[in-house]
Amino acid sequence: MAEDKLTTRADDFSEWYNQLVLKADLADYAPVRGCMVVKPYGWALWENITAALDKEFKATGHVNAAFPMLIPMSFFEKEKEHVEGFAPELAVVTHGGGEKLEEPLVVRPTSETIIGYMYAKWIKSWRDLPVLINQWGSVLRWEMRTKLFLRTAEFYWQEGHTAHVSAEEAKDEMFRILDIYADFAINEAALPVIKGEKSDTERFAGAQITTSIEGMMQDKRALQSATSHYFGQNFSKAFEIQYVDQNNTLQFCETTSWGLSTRMIGAIIMTHGDDQGLVLPPRLAPIQAVIVPIFKTPEEKAKVMEVADRIFKELKAAGIRLKMDDRDNVSSGFKFNDWEMRGVPIRIEVGPKDVEKGSVALARRDKPGKEGKSFVPQTGLDSTVSGLLVEIQDSLLKRATEFRDANIHDPKDYDEMKKVLESGWAFSYWCESRECETKVKEDSKATTRNIPFNQPDVEGTCIVCGKPSKRKVYFARTY
């Protein structure tokens, strides 16, 4: 017996997550505290994420570039809130080539400062705007507590940095990107995220407006899955990013930044995973279907492999990302569990019985055991599988949406909210004061997640203090 079962989600959600990341072969712990090695399977997933996003960024006029990893320490002191926000978690290079450096260099925790500096150099005229640059890379933040994918010291992400002539245009950019993030999360990752604006306390260091997409994990905690910020002129004034407008007047740019990180992988794990392991949305899965040939004798093997190879070619031609598991040192049962652990959406079993009947066994990952297993004809398998991939994608989103909606509550009063927040989110009117937000945090360990846009023009009262309020906010415990 080589059973090596996962801790169940109900037993210990955090432990389930840790084990899953390792067993699904997504990542491993690096020798440096808080750092991770993204293994090939995890990176393949990340590549699918980056490919989908990169396409959208480019379709909306953005271009990619690469800025240096090292930033002069002094750059961080130029924007007051920014330095206060990031100072505690900076890693600093003090020596190079065996000598102490004149000025310490910071390993970038985010690149507003270095990019701001360069933009000041590049932007002279209104004709130079907008500047719409994105960068794919990694950043380093000396986090006190880390967890694979959710919060590692070094993490991979994209950070977009844009400069515009007007506040309106910059805000449009912020919203455009937020829409790209949300559309990606919903349509590609099957994560029913909620778009909204962050409170003052939850805002990015140095931003005037921070917007986010927030997802609900299966333990009902919230995960901020991406952010898009409007800076106004905070950074352009700090770095003197100026241009001359049509009236020959010197103006400060309006800037934005936005980012989505490998944390997205954590969101996918915690939204879709089950006690058998990872469950990947078909559109992002590195392997969408795996073929497991089953046989006993050499004669059977010859017949089975003939069919398996033919199916492989057909499905490959149909554009399905495929894997043939022809390992002969492990049993079929082991393979089933192995691929379930890795979250492959569809398993195709081909055995002697199937060769005889012209069928294959299809097992869909989103439904456990017999319920998800069916026997289908070999003919037309490409369209059967393609159709099933779409169905699985839809059903994951539907399931996650239903789960989310079932766990968002509208408490009648503060006492009820405290109860609700022990296991779920509250969507309540809030006066937007720091005092009420802090009180909730102290009483329930929950913070405001975001304030959704376009709320109906209805006046309510703050769930905490009872003052009149026009906007509702999500409260939740968070990662």
Added chain:
RNA sequence: CGGGGCGUGGCGCAGUCCGGCUAGCGCGCUUGCUUUGGGAGCAAGAGGUCGCAGGUUCGAAUCCUGUCGCCCCGACCA
């Protein structure tokens, strides 16, 4: 930084309190044979200066001192 736990073959652990001979066990790995439709069986092998540095002792994985690191729970954060 505060609290808790842990460092022993690749992984998970026992042994440590109460020092004693060639440091055990499970998984994994290698080879062979039999197996393969839900985590296979048998057999034979390979693999460890017990985190590191001192000390006590005839003798240290075990006792003492120091040190480094990791994990979990909190405060901070994408």
